[in-house]
Amino acid sequence: xxxxxxxxxxxxxxxxxxxxxxxxxxxxxxxxxxxxxxxxxxxxxxxxxxxxxxxxxxxxxxxxxxxxxxxxxxxxxxxxxxxxxxxxxxxxxxxxxxxxxxxxxxxxxxxxxxxxxxxxxxxxxxxxxxxxxxxxxxxxxxxxxxxxxxxxxxxxxxxxxxxxxxxxxxxxxxxxxxxxxxxxxxxxxxxxxxxxxxxxxxxxxxxxxxxxxxxxxxxxxxxxxxxxxxxxxxxxxxxxxxxxxxxxxxxxxxxxxxxxxxxxxxxxxxxxxxxxxxxxxxxxxxxxxxxxxxxxxxxxxxxxxxxxxxxxxxxxxxxxxxxxxxxxxxxxxxxxxxxxxxxxxxxxxxxxxxxxxxxxx
Amino acid sequence: xxxxxxxxxxxxxxxxxxxxxxxxxxxxxxxxxxxxxxxxxxxxxxxxxxxxxxxxxxxxxxxxxxxxxxxxxxxxxxxxxxxxxxxxxxxxxxxxxxxxxxxxxxxxxxxxxxxxxxxxxxxxxxxxxxxxxxxxxxxxxxxxxxxxxxxxxxxxxxxxxxxxxxxxxxxxxxxxxxxxxxxxxxxxxxxxxxxxxxxxxxxxxxxxxxxxxxxxxxxxxxxxxxxxxxxxxxxxxxxxxxxxxxxxxxxxxxxxxxxxxxxxxxxxxxxxxxxxxxxxxxxxxxxxxxxxxxxxxxxxxxxxxxxxxxxxxxxxxxxxxxxxxxxxxxxxxxxxxxxxxxxxxxxxxxxxxxxxxxxxx
Numbered sequence: 001x002x003x004x005x006x007x008x009x010x011x012x013x014x015x016x017x018x019x020x021x022x023x024x025x026x027x028x029x030x031x032x033x034x035x036x037x038x039x040x041x042x043x044x045x046x047x048x049x050x051x052x053x054x055x056x057x058x059x060x061x062x063x064x065x066x067x068x069x070x071x072x073x074x075x076x077x078x079x080x081x082x083x084x085x086x087x088x089x090x091x092x093x094x095x096x097x098x099x100x101x102x103x104x105x106x107x108x109x110x111x112x113x114x115x116x117x118x119x120x121x122x123x124x125x126x127x128x129x130x131x132x133x134x135x136x137x138x139x140x141x142x143x144x145x146x147x148x149x150x151x152x153x154x155x156x157x158x159x160x161x162x163x164x165x166x167x168x169x170x171x172x173x174x175x176x177x178x179x180x181x182x183x184x185x186x187x188x189x190x191x192x193x194x195x196x197x198x199x200x201x202x203x204x205x206x207x208x209x210x211x212x213x214x215x216x217x218x219x220x221x222x223x224x225x226x227x228x229x230x231x232x233x234x235x236x237x238x239x240x241x242x243x244x245x246x247x248x249x250x251x252x253x254x255x256x257x258x259x260x261x262x263x264x265x266x267x268x269x270x271x272x273x274x275x276x277x278x279x280x281x282x283x284x285x286x287x288x289x290x291x292x293x294x295x296x297x298x299x300x301x302x303x304x305x306x307x308x309x310x311x312x313x314x315x316x317x318x319x320x321x322x323x324x325x326x327x328x329x330x331x332x333x334x335x336x337x338x339x340x341x342x343x344x345x346x347x348x349x350x351x352x353x354x355x356x357x358x359x360x361x
Numbered sequence: 362x363x364x365x366x367x368x369x370x371x372x373x374x375x376x377x378x379x380x381x382x383x384x385x386x387x388x389x390x391x392x393x394x395x396x397x398x399x400x401x402x403x404x405x406x407x408x409x410x411x412x413x414x415x416x417x418x419x420x421x422x423x424x425x426x427x428x429x430x431x432x433x434x435x436x437x438x439x440x441x442x443x444x445x446x447x448x449x450x451x452x453x454x455x456x457x458x459x460x461x462x463x464x465x466x467x468x469x470x471x472x473x474x475x476x477x478x479x480x481x482x483x484x485x486x487x488x489x490x491x492x493x494x495x496x497x498x499x500x501x502x503x504x505x506x507x508x509x510x511x512x513x514x515x516x517x518x519x520x521x522x523x524x525x526x527x528x529x530x531x532x533x534x535x536x537x538x539x540x541x542x543x544x545x546x547x548x549x550x551x552x553x554x555x556x557x558x559x560x561x562x563x564x565x566x567x568x569x570x571x572x573x574x575x576x577x578x579x580x581x582x583x584x585x586x587x588x589x590x591x592x593x594x595x596x597x598x599x600x601x602x603x604x605x606x607x608x609x610x611x612x613x614x615x616x617x618x619x620x621x622x623x624x625x626x627x628x629x630x631x632x633x634x635x636x637x638x639x640x641x642x643x644x645x646x647x648x649x650x651x652x653x654x655x656x657x658x659x660x661x662x663x664x665x666x667x668x669x670x671x672x673x674x675x676x677x678x679x680x681x682x683x684x685x686x687x688x689x690x691x692x693x694x695x696x697x698x699x700x701x702x703x704x705x706x707x708x709x710x711x712x713x714x715x716x717x718x719x720x721x722x
Contacts, residue, residue, distance in 0.1 A: 076441055083437070087508030115476075118503060118514045142479060147448030153479045154515060 001027070002214050004221045006137060007229060008157060015136055015161040017217050019210045022049060022125060022164035028056040031123050031160035034096035038089060039064040040082055040109035041100040045127050048170050053100055053125065063089045067105065071257075074104045074144045076152060082112035086120075096121040096159070102128035103135045107153070110141030114156035121159045127167035129179025129213075130263060133186070133220035136161040138228050165213040177299045178263025180205065181244075183216050184294055185270060186223040189240045192336030194219050199290070202297050240338040243330040244269030247304075250315035254307040267300040272352055277332040279348035287335050309353035362388070363575050365582045367498060368590060369518060376497055376522040378578050380571045383410060383486060383525035389417035392484050392521035395457035399450060400425040401443055401470035402461040406488050409531050414461055414486065424450045428466065432618075435465045435505045437513060443473035447481075457482040457520070463489035464496045468514070471502030475517035482520045488528040490540025490574075491624060494547070494581035497522040499589050526574040538660045539624025541566065542605075544577050545655055546631060547584040550601045553697030555580050560651070563658050601699040604691040605630030608665075611676035615668040628661040633713055638693040640709035648696050670714035 001018030014031075021027045037060050041050055046066045054062055065085040067078055086095065097120060099109035106124050113122035126132045142153015168176060183205075187195030197215070198205075204212035230237050247269030252260055274291050277283040295302045304312075316327050326342040329349070333339050362379030375392075382388045398421050402411055407427045415423055426446040428439055447456065458481060460470035467485050474483035487493045503514015529537060544566075548556030558576070559566075565573035591598050608630030613621055635652050638644040656663045665673075677688050687703040690710070694700050 076437065076444070080437055083506055083513055084508075087506055087512060115503075115513045115515060117512060118501065118516055140479065142476075145444055145448055147445075151448060151478060152444055152476045154476060155479055 002218045004218055004225065006157075006221075006225045011157045013158055013160050015163060015218075015221050017132075017163045017165065017214050017221075019166045019214075020164065021162055022167065023052040023056050025056040025058070027162065028053070031162055032057060032060075032096050032098060033159075034094055034121055035060050036089065036091050036095040037062045037098055038082070038086055038091060038095065039098045039100055040067065040085075040105055040112070041065075042067045042069040042105050044069045045101040045105070049100060049125075049127065049167060053098070061089075067108065069104075071104055071144070074108060076143050076145075079108050079112050079143055082109065083116060086112070086116050091116070091120070093117045093120055096123060098123045098125060100125045100127065101131075102126065103131045106131055106135045107141050107150075108143060110156050110158065111143060111153055114141055114154035119156065122156060124158045124161045126161065126163055128171055129168055129176050129217075130182060132163040132165075132217050133179060133182050134224070136163065137221050137224040163217055165208070165210055165217070168208055168213065173299070174261065175263075176206070176208075178261040178267075180298045181263040181267035181270070181295070181300055183220050184291075184298070185241075185243050185266065186220045188270060188274075188291070188332060188335060189243050189330070189338030190223045190227065190336060191219070192334075194223070195335060199294060202294065206298070236340070239328070239340045240330055243332075243338055244271075244273055246316050246327065246329060247272045247312075250312045251305060251307070253315050253318075254311060255305055260301070260305075264301050267295050267298075268302065268304050268356075271295060271302060272304065272356055273329060273331055275352045275356070276329065276344065276348050279351055280331070280344055282331065282333050283335065287332075290335075304356040306358040309350065309357045309359050312353050312357040313350075363579045365579055365586065367518075367582075367586045372518045374519055374521050376524060376579075376582050378493075378524045378526065378575050378582075380527045380575075381525065382523055383528065384413040384417050386417040386419070388523065389414070392523055393418060393421075393457050393459060394520075395455055395482055396421050397450065397452050397456040398423045398459055399443070399447055399452060399456065400459045400461055401428065401446075401466060401473070402426075403428045403430040403466050405430045406462040406466070410461060410486075410488065410528060414459070422450075428469065430465075432465055432505070435469060437504050437506075440469050440473050440504055443470065444477060447473070447477050452477070452481070454478045454481055457484060459484045459486060461486045461488065462492075463487065464492045467492055467496045468502050468511075469504060471517050471519065472504060472514055475502055475515035480517065483517060485519045485522045487522065487524055489532055490529055490537050490578075491543060493524040493526075493578045494540060494543050495585070497524060498582050498585040524578055526569070526571055526578065529569055529574065534660070535622065536624075537567070537569075539622040539628075541659045542624040542628035542631070542656070542661055544581050545652075545659070546602075546604050546627065547581045549631060549635075549652070549693060549696060550604050550691070550699030551584045551588065551697060552580070553695075555584070556696060560655060563655065567659070597701070600689070600701045601691055604693075604699055605632075605634055607677050607688065607690060608633045608673075611673045612666060612668070614676050614679075615672060616666055621662075621666075625662050628656050628659075629663065629665050629717075632656065632663060633665065633717055634690060634692055636713045636717070637690065637705065637709050640712055641692070641705055643692065643694050644696065648693075651696075665717040667719040670711065670718045670720055673714050673718040674711075 004015040097113040099106040139155045139157040142150045145151040201212045244266040248265035251265040274288045328342045365376040458474040460467040500516045500518040503511045506512040562573045605627040609626035612626040635649045653663050689703045
């Protein structure tokens with residue numbers, strides 16, 4: 001088992017990473033110290049792991065709420081069901097909410113914990129690679145509104161995160177690959193050495209080698225933590241974590257949500273950001289080709305859909321990262337060094353968009 | 362105009378107290394710096410003051426949401442309507458939510474501001490005496506759940522509070538008096554000199570003398586701020602603010618919510634706390650008689666309803682302030698010096714309950 005401590009002063013917490021730790025009573029009980037526990041999970045993950053987790057909490061007063069699965073259920077109405085369960089279980093301020101599932105479950109359970117009695121403890125047990133490398137650091141919780149994603153939420157840090165790499169065996173392979181796009185992202189923006197390691201260990205990760213997975217998750221969390229620590233409330237440097245996201249959101253929107261997984265769209269988006277960086281003269285053609293190769297070996301799409309450059313630009317402008325009319329982009333000054341910029345040559349962006357999205361209307 | 366600065370480091374904010382300042386564009390625009398503003402009010406207060414406040418914000422992009430009036434509407438569903446208005450108005454992170462109304466409006470608008478995009482600015486314009494002396498300090502926001510009051514919420518400090526004493530002219534006199542109970546509370550728990558001042562100025566407050574009201578609000582906010590500053594997240598000393606509340610909740614519950622106003626029940630509750638303190642030997646009979654006289658002059662009830670001592674004790678035990686089976690009480694070591702204690706002689710409490718609630722079943 002590996003441990004990463006997220007240093008946030010009085011709100012510091014450990015991320016524990018290992019295989020089979022979800023059913024290790026010693027590990028679980030060190031993370032969940034409360035006597036009253038509400039486990040929040042969903043109809044997909046619950047049948048797989050709820051019994052194991054409940055077993056590890058034997059002796060405590062444990063209740064569970066099983067939510068529907070899927071991003072479209074990440075709503076205030078569904079969070080209200082978590083509040084109902086907390087009230088029905090007579091949970092007080094000493095209670096602990098445990099999120100067992102992917103990012104959607106974590107976001108909702110964390111938001112409920114943030115608001116119940118103005119804040120109770122919360123422990124994450126992420127069961128997807130994306131949640132293990134992304135949602136477990138940063139303290140963001142919340143739900144969607146018909147008007148936009150994650151519009152309602154709170155910053156609420158967990159007491160602990162328990163990432164059991166064993167749960168990835170039941171994750172659909174396509175979702176594992178989408179999570180891997182985010183792992184590659186951490187290497188690109190902050191650690192060229194980690195990108196080299198990914199390059200050398202990609203196949204081991206894909207066949208769920210426990211040692212490789214543990215290192216990939218650990219290093220991803222460390223990089224995200226270092227970035228977030230400098231910028232807990234998201235103003236400057238934290239935007240680096242959005243590498244590929246502005247392009248990716250355009251792809252997701254143009255193709256209709258659900259056709260591309262978020263990680264898949266971000267993967268192609270990173271390739272486009274790399275391409276803009278190459279046109280500016282920051283990256284070499286070899287750097288971009290290597291990234292394309294990594295995405296392909298990871299089984300991720302490496303080509304953008306033909307939505308047309310002008311449509312893509314329009315969608316990118318609607319993204320909230322636009323500053324004074326200029327689209328703020330995360331670019332790569334070199335591999336392992338991301339920068340947030342609005343003052344790049346617009347030509348470079350337009351050329352990338354034309355080449356990758358096509359010039360058709 | 363008077364100004365109290367609530368010192369919370371980077372989250373410090375001013376409370377501005379004066380007459381007619383609600384329509385003073387200079388004051389309002391210094392508090393509300395955002396360009397996009399959502400005013401949240403209710404069907405009672407909106408028709409009285411919304412136009413004036415909107416006028417003072419002339420030139421900004423101002424929208425408003427008018428909620429139903431009353432504690433029973435303080436729900437997550439009604440807060441969802443504030444989110445809808447924020448989204449419909451394309452409000453972003455730079456927007457400001459302005460709460461125009463009493464405590465219910467403030468609690469809901471503040472909670473919506475806490476959660477919208479994980480936190481936007483929020484300015485309070487309290488229009489009741491209770492909200493001016495209570496809700497404007499402490500950062501508590503939230504809504505009720507069918508299972509209990511204020512079970513869902515957040516700590517979210519306002520950017521500024523604008524307390525216009527002129528709005529008290531349209532407040533039902535009974536609500537003014539209920540708010541006065543809280544003003545008396547501040548004197549009792551923390552400032553004997555302020556209690557002397559209230560004693561000397563009670564009639565001026567009741568006839569809405571602007572100078573007297575301004576001082577009463579100012580000093581109340583200062584006292585609450587000093588207590589909250591030591592204990593922002595409510596563990597120890599902040600419990601002093603609950604003087605009279607455990608008794609008061611028993612009265613409210615036994616008589617059915619709505620028959621007694623909260624401030625009325627707290628007023629009698631303070632008298633009972635004073636009576637327990639007298640039996641312990643901390644207060645003299647004269648101190649208790651003086652408090653009774655103050656309540657009577659304020660037009661507040663000075664006698665508890667005959668619900669029976671055993672029923673009262675049972676209800677008090679259900680209150681969340683019970684610690685290890687003993688009812689934690691706020692008592693008065695002397696006038697102007699509240700203490701939170703669980704180790705008082707139980708006889709004293711029981712004698713007070715019998716005398717005031719009657720011994721009938």
